[in-house]
């Protein structure tokens with residue numbers, strides 16, 4: 001069984017004897033990895049510098065590091081943020097991987113791609129800042145109070161007003177019937 005992809009590496013040699021090591025550097029593009037306000041761009045070159053080692057239990061342990069550029073949106077000023085992700089790796093590959101813990105290993109190859117994706121998504125900044133001293137939105141460029149100023153009651157208030165109108169102005173006909181009974 002063969003497999004192709006930028007992050008597929010051969011493990012034939014490594015698995016010949018326990019403790020065998022092999023260093024490898026692989027790189028490629030993964031079509032973009034994104035979270036809400038940050039991403040590794042689709043055309044970014046992702047580099048994995050790894051050491052493969054056959055370890056007890058017919059496993060292969062991968063250690064090393066990942067490098068990839070990222071871009072993001074500053075959470076305060078909404079300006080562009082760019083940077084470099086550097087991620088340390090230490091993961092186990094085995095024939096019957098445990099989801100969320102280990103990755104798939106075959107007799108001939110392992111594919112680093114799922115590990116690369118997981119590691120980079122976790123490394124992306126969830127609250128990016130263009131710099132530690134970002135002053136926040138520039139009122140001239142981002143008049144953030146226009147949409148929900150004090151003069152606009154907002155959609156929530158409208159809904160509340162509608163509820164009040166229904167209970168007050170529209171009378172339930174069942175109450176009218178009750179009034180009739182009392183009059184008798």
Ligand SMILES: [Zn+2]
Pocket residue numbers: 074075076077078079129130131134135136
């Ligand atoms: Zn900023």
